[in-house]
Amino acid sequence: MNRQELLQTLRDRFPDEILGVFEKSPKRVYIQIQPDAIVRLAQYLFKEMRARFNIASGVDGRNQMEILYHFTVEEMNLIISLRVILPKTKLEIASLTSVFTAAQWIEREIYELLGINFVGHPKLKRLLLPEDWPEGVHPLRKDYQEWDPTAIRDRGV
Amino acid sequence: MGILDDAFLKSLWVFHLATGSCNNCDIEILDCLTPRHDIERFGMLLTGSIKHADVLLVTGAVNRQCIPRIKRIYEQMPQPRLVVAIGECALSRGVFIHSYNCPLPLDHVIPVDVYIPGCPPRPEAIIAGLIKLIEQRKTQTGQAKV
Amino acid sequence: MIYLLYLFIFGFLLTGIIGLFASWIDRKLTARIQYRVGPPLLQPLNDILKLLGKETLIPFGAAQYTFLAAPLIGLVSVIVVSTVLWVNNMNPQQTFVGDLIVVVYLLLVPSLSVIIGGFASGNPLASLGASREMKLILSYELPFILAILVPVIQSDLSIRLGNIMMTQAQNGIIAFSWSGGLALIIAVLCMQAKLALVPFDMPEAETEIAHGVLIEYSGTLLAVYRLTKHMLLFALPFFIIMLYLGGVRGNGLHLLYGTLEYVGLVALVSVIRNTNPRLRMDQVMRFFWGPMTILATIALLLALGGY
Numbered sequence: 001m002n003r004q005e006l007l008q009t010l011r012d013r014f015p016d017e018i019l020g021v022f023e024k025s026p027k028r029v030y031i032q033i034q035p036d037a038i039v040r041l042a043q044y045l046f047k048e049m050r051a052r053f054n055i056a057s058g059v060d061g062r063n064q065m066e067i068l069y070h071f072t073v074e075e076m077n078l079i080i081s082l083r084v085i086l087p088k089t090k091l092e093i094a095s096l097t098s099v100f101t102a103a104q105w106i107e108r109e110i111y112e113l114l115g116i117n118f119v120g121h122p123k124l125k126r127l128l129l130p131e132d133w134p135e136g137v138h139p140l141r142k143d144y145q146e147w148d149p150t151a152i153r154d155r156g157v
Numbered sequence: 158m159g160i161l162d163d164a165f166l167k168s169l170w171v172f173h174l175a176t177g178s179c180n181n182c183d184i185e186i187l188d189c190l191t192p193r194h195d196i197e198r199f200g201m202l203l204t205g206s207i208k209h210a211d212v213l214l215v216t217g218a219v220n221r222q223c224i225p226r227i228k229r230i231y232e233q234m235p236q237p238r239l240v241v242a243i244g245e246c247a248l249s250r251g252v253f254i255h256s257y258n259c260p261l262p263l264d265h266v267i268p269v270d271v272y273i274p275g276c277p278p279r280p281e282a283i284i285a286g287l288i289k290l291i292e293q294r295k296t297q298t299g300q301a302k303v
Numbered sequence: 304m305i306y307l308l309y310l311f312i313f314g315f316l317l318t319g320i321i322g323l324f325a326s327w328i329d330r331k332l333t334a335r336i337q338y339r340v341g342p343p344l345l346q347p348l349n350d351i352l353k354l355l356g357k358e359t360l361i362p363f364g365a366a367q368y369t370f371l372a373a374p375l376i377g378l379v380s381v382i383v384v385s386t387v388l389w390v391n392n393m394n395p396q397q398t399f400v401g402d403l404i405v406v407v408y409l410l411l412v413p414s415l416s417v418i419i420g421g422f423a424s425g426n427p428l429a430s431l432g433a434s435r436e437m438k439l440i441l442s443y444e445l446p447f448i449l450a451i452l453v454p455v456i457q458s459d460l461s462i463r464l465g466n467i468m469m470t471q472a473q474n475g476i477i478a479f480s481w482s483g484g485l486a487l488i489i490a491v492l493c494m495q496a497k498l499a500l501v502p503f504d505m506p507e508a509e510t511e512i513a514h515g516v517l518i519e520y521s522g523t524l525l526a527v528y529r530l531t532k533h534m535l536l537f538a539l540p541f542f543i544i545m546l547y548l549g550g551v552r553g554n555g556l557h558l559l560y561g562t563l564e565y566v567g568l569v570a571l572v573s574v575i576r577n578t579n580p581r582l583r584m585d586q587v588m589r590f591f592w593g594p595m596t597i598l599a600t601i602a603l604l605l606a607l608g609g610y
Contacts, residue, residue, distance in 0.1 A: 129258075130221045139257040151260035155249055164352035192339035197330075200346050206514040208360060208521040211353075235358045235521045 003029070003076055006049070014041060030068075032083040035093050038069070041082060043099050045071050051080065053102055058110040060142050064088060065116060069096075086116065095121040113140040162298050165211070165237065166291050168200040172210035172234075176227060177259075178217025181277040182244035186214060194280040201287070212239045212290070218246035218253045219263055231267045239290060240269045243283060245276045314386035322533035323347045325569045329536070332573040347533060351526045359522035364425035373423060374520070374527035377416030381534045384409040388464075388541055392550050395465030403462045406542065407451065413531050414440055414497070417506070420528075421516035432515025436506035438584055439496060442591040443503075447493040449599035453477070453486035454546045456606040464545060471549040478547040482605035487547045489599050491568070494539045495575055496591070498532070502579040503587055540568035 001009075007029065011018060017037035022030040033041055045051045051071040059066050069082040086093060095118035096103035105127060107118045112126040115138035126133070137147055146153070175183050189196050190203055204210050207230055219227065231240070242263050245251035253259050263269060271293070273286035326347045334341025361367060384406055391398050414436060421433030454477050455462060458470035467477075477483035496503040507515045517528060544550060544564050551561030582590070 133221075144257065146257075148260055152262065152265065153255060155254065156262075161352060161356035164349045165356055168346065168349040168353045192337055195334070195339040197334060197342055198340045200342050200349060204514065206518045208519060209514065209517075209525060211357075233360070235360055237357070 001076070003078055006073070006076065006078070010044075013044065017041065027077055028079045028081065030081045030083055032085070035084050035086060038082065038084055039094050039096065039099060042069065042071075042096050045080065046099055049073060053096075053100060054079070056103070056106045056110065058114045058116060058140075060114060060140060062142075065091060065114065067093065067110065067116065091116045092119055093117075094119050097121055112138070114138055115141065166294060168202075169211045169239075169287075169291070170202050170204045170209055171212045171214055172204055172207050173214045174216070174227070174230060176215060176217040176223040176247075177220040178244070178246055182216035182246075185277045185280055185283060186216070186243065188280045189283050194284060196284060196287070199287070207233050208235060210234060211237070212241055212287075214241050214243055215247050215263060215267075215269075216243050218250045218256070218259045219261060219266060221258050221260060224261065224266055227266055239271075239294070240267055241271045241273065241286065241290060242269045243273045243275075243278060243286075245274060248272050248274060251276065309390060310382060310386050313389040314382040317389070318382070318385040318534050318537050319530065322530075322535075322537035323351075325536045325540075325565075326533045328566065328569050329573045329576070332570055333577055336574070336577045351530055354526035354529070355523055357522040359524060360519075362425055362519050365519065366423040366425070369419060369423035370519075371524070373416050373420035374524045374531065375416075376419070377413035377531040378527050378534075380409045380412035380416075381531050381538060385534060385538050385541075388538060388545065391464045391468070392541075392545060393553075395468050395550075398463065398465050400463050403451070403455070403464050403467070406464065407448065410497070410535075410538070410542070411440070411444075413535055414499075416531075417499075417516050417528070420520065420524075421506075424516075424519040426519050429516055429518050432506045432518075435584055436499070436516060439499070439503060439506060439587065442588045443493045443496040446489050446591055446595040446599045447497075449596065449603055450486040450489040450493065451546065453482050453602050453606045456603070457483065468545060468550045472552075476547070476549045481610045482602045483547055485598060485602040485605070487543070489595055489602065490543050490547065491571065492595065493591075494543060495572060496587075497539060498535060498572070500572065501576045502582045505581060505584060505587075536569065536572075540565055540572075543568065 007021060010031070011021070014033075014037065017034045017040070018031060019034065020032045022032070024030060042053070046053060051073045054070040054072055056067055056069045059068070064085050064087055066083055066085045069084070071080045071082070072078070073080065084093065093116065095107055097107070098120060104121070104123070107121055108124060108127040110116055111118060111121075111124055112129055115136075118124060129139075134147060138144065173183065173186055188194060201212075207213075211234075213231065213234060215227070217223075231238075242248055246253065247263050249262050250256070250259050271286050271290045273283055275282055278286075327342070327344055330346065331341040361370060387398070387402060387406055387409075391402070418433045418436050421429040421436070424430075454467050457477055457480070458467045461467065461470075471477055478487045499507055505515075507517065517525065520528060541551075544561065548564055551558065551565075
């Protein structure tokens with residue numbers, strides 16, 4: 001099975017969930033999907049296509065937030081990135097831990113750094129930030145303000 | 158006493174502490190112990206325990222989590238003790254100066270004696286910095302006890 | 304009164320100076336084998352003087368008096384055993400029956416002091432190092448004592464060190480016989496384990512368990528431990544020279560031979576140290592209770608047979 005057949009199979013299988021396909025290079029494909037279809041698509045890619053879940057990355061755009069889920073299909077040398085766009089008024093998405101447990105830690109990290117809530121995650125608490133970090137302050141957002149009065153931000157020269 | 162000060166400067170034992178660095182400076186410090194740039198000819202050894210050490214070599218931009226731990230390690234060093242900051246991240250946090258997790262530069266956490274700039278500094282620069290530390294300490298104890 | 308003078312001059316001063324020199328030989332040879340320049344001649348002395356000038360920190364959860372007394376036990380026993388060895392070497396008739404047993408017993412006490420110091424530190428890493436040292440002692444003591452029995456048998460079952468040396472003066476050096484040579488090899492390997500050097504240095508593994516046993520020691524106590532180790536680097540090869548190579552006689556060419564033998568043993572220890580990796584605990588026990596004990600038994604049987 002090569003790349004074109006894989007994409008055609010995906011388009012036939014999920015006609016209304018896939019909003020668009022962008023082929024960036026011979027090795028990478030970006031597929032934009034609806035937010036509530038992520039679990040079904042991830043299950044299809046992981047179980048039937050035997051793709052490997054690499055990582056998820058969260059981006060803070062100007063008017064919306066997006067999450068990219070990267071899957072690798074090794075027989076074809078292909079990386080499929082599923083793109084999900086979330087409006088800033090409702091930052092929630094279903095968690096992928098029901099499909100594979102490898103998503104636990106990366107979803108915790110996206111939650112603590114960007115503030116996106118993952119519904120159905122077994123233990124959603126902070127992973128990397130120190131214990132005395134205040135709740136509700138998410139550092140990688142574009143509107144993050146310095147909350148620490150004792151921080152020194154000039155070079156002293 | 159003169160003889161103990163002389164013996165102190167001729168056999169400095171170093172302890173290496175990495176606080177959230179990219180590990181380039183750590184590799185360069187490790188290079189100093191290899192046969193090409195050998196610091197054992199000055200009597201400097203790498204120790205495994207902080208209680209045996211005289212010089213604390215610090216690399217890396219100081220994380221929020223590392224600040225209480227650096228203070229605890231500095232307090233566990235027996236006197237007389239010296240601190241050397243290696244690399245740009247340890248001097249002033251370098252490019253991470255506006256990062257959300259690096260609030261303070263190193264010399265606001267523990268007192269630093271010698272700064273060695275570079276990203277990463279060459280082993281020759283590290284050795285030159287350590288020699289400057291010895292020279293500075295000689296003139297200091299010549300004038301007044303610090 | 305003369306014994307106090309012997310203790311101080313021979314046991315402490317001369318042993319200390321020769322031990323520091325032997326430690327320098329070890330470090331310089333290590334540096335040369337690794338193709339680099341090593342430390343200057345007075346480096347071990349500078350290390351000990353520097354450590355005398357550092358402050359001593361006693362951890363909060365440590366047993367205080369045991370923590371302070373443990374290094375001194377090791378130092379005192381090394382001073383006493385060095386005095387016995389020196390006096391034996393100078394005039395072999397002046398000693399008492401059974402001083403071989405006393406020497407073997409006293410050579411064990413520095414390891415015991417390291418164990419006591421490790422357990423008194425209150426640190427789990429120190430306890431780990433101390434338990435490893437205990438297992439190391441259990442493994443190498445058996446072949447060591449079997450190897451020591453070979454010169455005893457060859458000198459008509461006398462446990463007096465002076466008698467062993469006089470037998471060698473009359474009948475020839477024990478190391479040139481079959482059983483003696485085998486016993487010498489076993490004794491050198493057991494000496495490596497007693498000094499806790501690579502490949503047997505897991506009690507004091509430097510980067511594995513952050514200096515193991517000595518992790519909480521600093522300042523004067525650490526200086527005492529290091530001085531004990533340097534003096535042991537003098538006492539053990541000297542003991543082996545007296546047992547297997549006839550001691551160091553003081554006239555002319557024999558003094559040169561003795562010095563060469565001593566430096567050769569220290570260099571052998573250093574070369575073994577540099578060409579081997581560190582062994583695990585179960586490998587060490589299997590090594591000492593397997594091949595080494597079998598070889599020692601063979602040497603013992605050869606000695607009983609007269610070879």
